[in-house]
Amino acid sequence: MNMSDIIGKKRNGETLSQEEIDYVVAGYTEGSIPDYQMSAWLMAVYFQKMNREETFHLTRAMKHSGDVIDLSGIDGVKVDKHSTGGVGDKTTLIVAPLAAACGVPIAKMSGRGLGFTGGTVDKMEAIPGFQTAVEADRFIEQVNTIGLSVIGQTAHIAPADKKIYALRDVTATVDNMSLISSSIMSKKLASGSDAIVLDVKCGDGAFMENLEDASILGQMMVDIGNGDKKKTIAVITDMNQPLGQAVGNSLEVIEAIETLKGCGPADIQELSLILAGIMIYAGGKASNREEGYEMAKAALDSGAALEKLRQFVEAQGGNAAVIEDYSLFPQHTCQRELRSSQDGFVGKIAAKAIGLASQHAGAGRATKEDTIDLSAGIYLHKKVGDSVCSGDILAVIYGSDEEKVEKSAQEAEKAFVITPEKPKPELLIKKII
Ligand code: URA
Secondary structure, eight states: OOHHHHHHHHHTTOOOOHHHHHHHHHHHHHTSSOHHHHHHHHHHHHHHOOOHHHHHHHHHHHHTTSBOOOOTTSOSOOEEEEEOOOTTOOTHHHHHHHHHHTTOOEEEEEOOOOSSSOOHHHHHTTSTTOOOOOOHHHHHHHHHHHSEEEEEOOTTBSHHHHHHHHHHHHTTOOOOHHHHHHHHHHHHHHTTOSEEEEEEEESTTSSBOSHHHHHHHHHHHHHHHHHTTOEEEEEEEEOSSOSSSEESHHHHHHHHHHHHTTOSOHHHHHHHHHHHHHHHHHTTSSSSHHHHHHHHHHHHHHTHHHHHHHHHHHHTTOOGGGGTOGGGSOOOSEEEEEEOSSOEEEEEEOHHHHHHHHIIIIISOSSTTOOOOTTOEEEESOOTTOEEOTTOEEEEEEESOHHHHHHHHHHHHHHEEEESSOOOOOOSEEEEO
């Protein structure tokens, strides 16, 4: 087989065989195919697209490029959850304890973030002492003991995807349905859970800006998961404004704790209960999604999910006193208030602009090498549809660097649109596949 022929075949819009896709993935991962050929192949895929079979083959090849985790030492149906990424999305920290409190074993691997804020692993590290690098034996033992563990994804999970994704990032080839779905699903399938719940974000702060594209992506990932005999359900959810009020690592963990105390923002609480309900159903603990939702609500109301979070934090070496005392989180040293200059209603809060402003305050990384300021971020005092008077606080920007916080505030200001009329509310849940 020859890489140049395979590039030409894809460039001409032909279908690649499983052997050809295996050859590309294996060759690039081991280094016999150079970046320039892989870049040309990715661009050919970008323009000519891949069909369903090719996408399945690509996912399979990337899944098997590294370890496939064996979770058979954990009793019960293990359920994983993945979000395609949004601004202020801290739902893993809420749904994992909710589902675990209802008897669903959660043995989850999460990543670090590149972009708006950290990933779930970065957020958890805002809790003093919390360990995300946990040995496989301890990971399994913890799930068998308390029903829940979330750890950092190792470099041995789908290494082909890691290498290919880094190349896509710098060759303008991220934005392709087959490449996105195979990238996400190769890691999920290698992580070993029996069922997968996908939160596919849709809107201005997401990869997929409209419902049609989000539905195609969701359906493709569901087909890949079910094709690998994992029960897979996708929920298309709104990302036209940040989720909840907190954007930034410590701020988001505090909001997750508040939600588990029953005091979280309405959108975060509702989305978390819906996702947890679906996880409880996928894990076989409820006969349908509605029953799962009621079980999750009961675990929230009784405090069982908050207690599960406490056990989880302690089991991974974290200081669980943060649950009562938020001053134990990394503290900001400067802040800047953003105030409305007019009366009216919040008509729009551009999610992407808030995400970037939060990143620039120090909450996210622009490159892998950047360090995150765990105290940095943005707290929204108003959400879309709220009424505002001139002088009201719209948001507060936090951080540890005056200059960054000032720049972030200028960017965040542009994200708010004040309108004379109250806008029509967006549906939080757009579709379940
Ligand atoms: N997240 C991933 O893991 N891969 C993609 O291609 C896009 C988002």
